[in-house]
Amino acid sequence: MNLLQSSDVILQKQKELQEKRQKINALKKQVKVLESKELSILREINNIDYQLDKTERELSNAEARLGEAQSNLLVLTNQLKIMERNLKNRSLNYKDMLKDVFKENNTHDDIWQVFLGEKSSFDFLAIPYYVRCMFKIEANRLKTIDQQRREIAEKRKEWEEEKKRVENLVEEIEQKKAYIEKMKSEKSAYLEDIRKQKRLQQQTIATLERESKEIEALINKLASDKVAKAKKGNLSWPVIGSITSGFGMRRHPLLGGAPMFHTGIDISASYGTPVKAVAPGRVIFAGWYGGYGKLVILDHGGGISTLYAHLSRIVVNLEEQVSEGEVIGYVGSTGLSTGPHLHFEVRVNGEPKDPTLWLK
Known part of the structure; x- marks a missing residue:
């Protein structure tokens, strides 16, 4: 290769080197953009994790409330069944007793209504005093049981409403949690895509930098060879002598x-x-x-x-x-x-x- 050819090759390689360096600079800018996006997504995921943790605590509290409502409903339902059963049994017993006492009066009124004083078609005073006292005591007991039954039924109704509210709340929180988890999954997938792009860019940069170093070394060698060829046999003598x-x-x-x-x-x-x-x-x-x-x-x-x-x-x-x-x-x-x-x-x-x- 003569000096002219060597110069052409050097110019060609210098142009190639410049193009690779421009590509490297452009890729590095792209990597910076990707790193900025990566940091932004990481912050978003961190915030999503915070929201998810908060939602899970809310769900845990709501589920605890639901458990409490279900437990109270179970207790009140059992109590109500017992009250209704007791009330029914005692009512039947007292009706039988009343029938025996009032059978001579030939009344068709509901014995329980008579017993509770709601209506009467006969002379209640005709009954002996001690019998009247006994039935009044029993009537008060039945009224008390019935009142307790009503109170328990009211509480049960309140807890059923609470259970319904909490069930709706749990459903709402679960939907919120599902949405947050979906959002996190999407952000994580996007983050992985960004990181994949960044890795590819960095690999390309590494390849271009390696190639640039090889071209630079070749340029230096060609330049050195060019200088050497230009000077070889053309150096002046440092002193005149043998x-x-x-x-x-x-x-x-x-x-x-x-x-x-x-x-x-x-x-x-x-x-x-x-x-x-x-x-x-x-x-x-x-x-x-x-x-x-x-x-x-x-x-x-x-x-x-x-x-x-x-x-x-x-x-x-x-x-x-x-x-x-x-x-x-x-x-x-x-x-x-x-x-x-x-x-x-x-x-x-x-x-x-x-x-x-x-x-x-």
């Missing part, structure tokens, strides 16, 4: 001839010779660095950097922008050095490369 030690394995002259990998080239030059930047760049290091002595490192972009070591003096500052051919220091012999020379390196993404392939 190469005294090449790139690759060698025996180190100061370490007992130990075999070591030489990460750059040594260029012979007299002490104080100006050292120049091989291409425009930014100073990312300027100072002392172990065996390199006084060192300057320039970043040329695209992952390409150059190193200038063993300088006697440095004349640039950190983060300073320099031009091609600009003096950055002077040849020296600082650090681990056998004499005045320039140790020069070219690195691509931190990896040392043979400088002779990059210099003009």
